[in-house]
Amino acid sequence: MNIVVCVKYVPDSTADRQFESDNTVDRVGVDGLLSELDEYAVEQALQLKEKNEGTTVTALCVGPEKAVDAVRKALQMGADSGILVSDEAIAGSDYVATSLVLAKAVEKAGAENKVDLVMCGMASTDASGSVVPAMLAERLDLPQVTFASVVETQGDQVRIKRDSDTATEVIGATMPLVMSVTDQTGEARYPSFKGIMAAKKKPLETWSLSDIGVDASEVGLSVAWTEVTETTARPPRTAGEIVKDEDGSGATALTEFLVSKKFI
Amino acid sequence: MSEVLVVVDHVDGAIRKPTFELLTLARRLGEPSAVFFGSSDKGGEAAQKLGQLGAEKVYVVDDTEIKGYLVAPKAEALAQLVEKTSPAAVLFVSGYEGKEVAARLAIKTGSGIITDAVDVEEGGVVTQSAFAGNYTVKGKVTKGVPLITVKPNSAPVEEVGAAGTVEEFAATISDAAKKAQIVAQQPRKASGRPELTEAAIVVSGGRGTGGNFEPVEGLADALGAAVGASRAAVDSGWMPHTFQVGQTGKVVSPQLYVANGISGAIQHRAGMQTSKTIVAVNKDEEAPIFELVDFGVVGDLHSVLPAATEEINKRKG
Numbered sequence: 074m075n076i077v078v079c080v081k082y083v084p085d086s087t088a089d090r091q092f093e094s095d096n097t098v099d100r101v102g103v104d105g106l107l108s109e110l111d112e113y114a115v116e117q118a119l120q121l122k123e124k125n126e127g128t129t130v131t132a133l134c135v136g137p138e139k140a141v142d143a144v145r146k147a148l149q150m151g152a153d154s155g156i157l158v159s160d161e162a163i164a165g166s167d168y169v170a171t172s173l174v175l176a177k178a179v180e181k182a183g184a185e186n187k188v189d190l191v192m193c194g195m196a197s198t199d200a201s202g203s204v205v206p207a208m209l210a211e212r213l214d215l216p217q218v219t220f221a222s223v224v225e226t227q228g229d230q231v232r233i234k235r236d237s238d239t240a241t242e243v244i245g246a247t248m249p250l251v252m253s254v255t256d257q258t259g260e261a262r263y264p265s266f267k268g269i270m271a272a273k274k275k276p277l278e279t280w281s282l283s284d285i286g287v288d289a290s291e292v293g294l295s296v297a298w299t300e301v302t303e304t305t306a307r308p309p310r311t312a313g314e315i316v317k318d319e320d321g322s323g324a325t326a327l328t329e330f331l332v333s334k335k336f337i
Numbered sequence: 338m339s340e341v342l343v344v345v346d347h348v349d350g351a352i353r354k355p356t357f358e359l360l361t362l363a364r365r366l367g368e369p370s371a372v373f374f375g376s377s378d379k380g381g382e383a384a385q386k387l388g389q390l391g392a393e394k395v396y397v398v399d400d401t402e403i404k405g406y407l408v409a410p411k412a413e414a415l416a417q418l419v420e421k422t423s424p425a426a427v428l429f430v431s432g433y434e435g436k437e438v439a440a441r442l443a444i445k446t447g448s449g450i451i452t453d454a455v456d457v458e459e460g461g462v463v464t465q466s467a468f469a470g471n472y473t474v475k476g477k478v479t480k481g482v483p484l485i486t487v488k489p490n491s492a493p494v495e496e497v498g499a500a501g502t503v504e505e506f507a508a509t510i511s512d513a514a515k516k517a518q519i520v521a522q523q524p525r526k527a528s529g530r531p532e533l534t535e536a537a538i539v540v541s542g543g544r545g546t547g548g549n550f551e552p553v554e555g556l557a558d559a560l561g562a563a564v565g566a567s568r569a570a571v572d573s574g575w576m577p578h579t580f581q582v583g584q585t586g587k588v589v590s591p592q593l594y595v596a597n598g599i600s601g602a603i604q605h606r607a608g609m610q611t612s613k614t615i616v617a618v619n620k621d622e623e624a625p626i627f628e629l630v631d632f633g634v635v636g637d638l639h640s641v642l643p644a645a646t647e648e649i650n651k652r653k654g
Contacts, residue, residue: 207438240524298448299478310615325644
C-alpha cells in the first residue's frame with residue numbers, strides 16, 4: 074500500500090498568533106510545528122503500515138522552508154520519506170490553491186507507484202477550515218471518507234465511522250481514496266530516540282512549483298479566490314466580576330447575575 | 338435581484354434552525370432560494386416553513402440517488418443548479434457536510450469559499466473569528482460564486498412571509514460520485530434538550546465534575562440549555578464525544594456559556610470563545626477560564642450548581 078499523509082506546518086496555537094500586514098498568517102515570526110491534528114493522520118498511516126506488509130508512508134507538506142520541521146516530525150514518528158513543496162510564489166495561497174499544489178504533488182509522488190490512500194487531519198489548527206481533504210478528493214477524482222473516528226481496512230476495502238452533527242454513520246469505499254481522521258482515532262505516538270536518529274537518514278526531498286508542473290500564476294496571495302480585507306485583534310474581554318463562594322453565596326450571586334442578564 | 342441559494346440542513350424533513358438563520362443572511366445578498374434534498378412530499382411540507390421565514394423559491398431535488406452516498410453527489414447536483422440559476426452566492430451551515438459539499442463545489446465551479454462565517458453583510462463581506470476567537474477577520478470571495486458556510490447562531494430568524502414556491506429540480510448524478518457509500522446510519526438519540534450547536538444557552542462540565550454530570554445537567558435543565566463537555570471529560574469516558582465543545586468537537590456560539598470545572602485550555606476556548614456571555618464555576622481561582630468570563634464563581638461546582646439550580650427553579654415559580 075502506498076500512503077501519502079498530508080501534514081501542515083502551523084503557528085503554535087499556544088503562542089501569540091498574529092497576522093502580517095498583508096493579512097496573511099504570520100508563519101515566520103511565531104514558532105511553528107506540525108499541526109497537532111495531523112499527528113493523528115500520521116498515526117493512522119503508521120498503524121496501516123504495521124498491519125500491511127510492504128506499505129510505504131510518505132509525509133507531504135506545502136509551506137515555507139521552515140515547514141521542513143513538520144515533515145521531519147512525521148519522519149521521526151515513523152514515516153518512510155518526506156516531501157516539502159516550497160516556493161515563494163505559494164505564500165498567501167487560499168484553500169483552493171493549496172489543494173491544487175497538494176493534488177499535483179500527490180500525482181507526482183504516485184507517478185511510479187500509484188497512491189492508494191491520501192491521509193489528512195480533520196482540520197488545521199490555524200485556519201481550521203476542514204475543506205482541503207474534500208477539495209483534494211475532487212481534484213484527484215477520488216472518493217472521500219472524512220472525519221473518521223474509527224478506521225478499518227481489509228485489503229483495498231475501507232470502512233470508517235463518522236460522528237456527524239445528527240447521526241453516527243459508517244462509510245464504506247474502495248481505495249484509492251482520500252481520508253481524514255479526527256482525534257478520536259487514538260493518541261498519536263511520540264518519536265522515540267531511535268526514531269529521531271533514524272529520521273536523519275530518511276529521504277527528504279524539496280520540490281518547487283515547476284517540479285510538480287504548477288505555474289506560479291496559479292497560486293499565491295494575488296490570485297487567491299478570496300480576499301481578506303481586514304484582521305483585527307479582538308479587544309481583550311473586560312475583566313468580569315469574580316466572586317468567592319462562601320456558605321452558598323456563590324449560588325445566589327450566580328443566580329442574580331443570570332437574572333440581571335435576563336437569562337431567567 | 339439575483340437568487341441566493343440556501344442549502345437546507347434537515348433530518349428526514351425536520352429543518353434544523355441554522356437553515357432559517359441562513360435565510361435571514363441570504364436576504365441581505367439577494368432573493369433567497371432554498372435547496373431541499375429529499376422527496377417531493379417532504380419538500381412540499383418544508384417549503385411552507387421555508388417560505389414563511391424568507392425563501393421566495395424552494396428547489397426540491399429528489400435525493401433517491403444522493404442520500405446513500407457521502408458529500409460528492411450533493412456537490413454535483415448543486416453545481417448543476419448553480420449553472421442553471423447563476424446565484425449571487427450559496428450559503429451552507431458550517432458542519433462537516435456543509436463544509437465538504439461547499440469544498441467540492443468550489444473546485445467544480447471555480448469559486449472561492451469562506452468557512453465558519455459569523456456574519457454576512459450586504460455586498461458579500463463576510464466576518465470570521467480566527468485564532469480561537471482572538472482575531473476578527475473580514476473578507477470577500479473574489480472569484481466565481483461566493484460559497485459561504487455559516488456558523489449556527491450567527492443571525493436572527495425572521496418571519497418574512499415569502500412565497501416559498503416549489504420548483505422540482507432534476508439533477509444527474511454520475512457513478513463517480515457514488516463511491517463513498519453510507520453503509521449504516523444511526524440517528525442521534527433525542528436527549529430532550531436543545532441541540533448543542535443551535536442552543537441559546539450551553540452548560541458544560543469538565544475535569545472538575547469528577548465524572549458526576551448531574552449538577553451540570555440539573556442547571557442545564559433549569560435554564561433550558563444544552564449540555565456540553567470538555568475534552569478532558571470526554572477522554573475520561575464520562576461523556577460521549579458528541580458532547581465535546583472545542584477544537585475537535587463542536588464549535589458553539591450561544592448567548593450564554595456556563596463552564597463548570599473547566600480550566601479553559603486553548604483547545605476548549607477555540608470552541609466557545611465567541612459566546613456572547615461567559616460564566617465559569619471553578620475551584621481553582623487561577624484557572625485561565627476566569628480570564629474570559631463576564632461572571633465567575635470560585636467554588637465547588639458540586640455545591641454551587643445544585644444550590645443555584647434550586648434558586649433558579651424557585652424564581653421561575
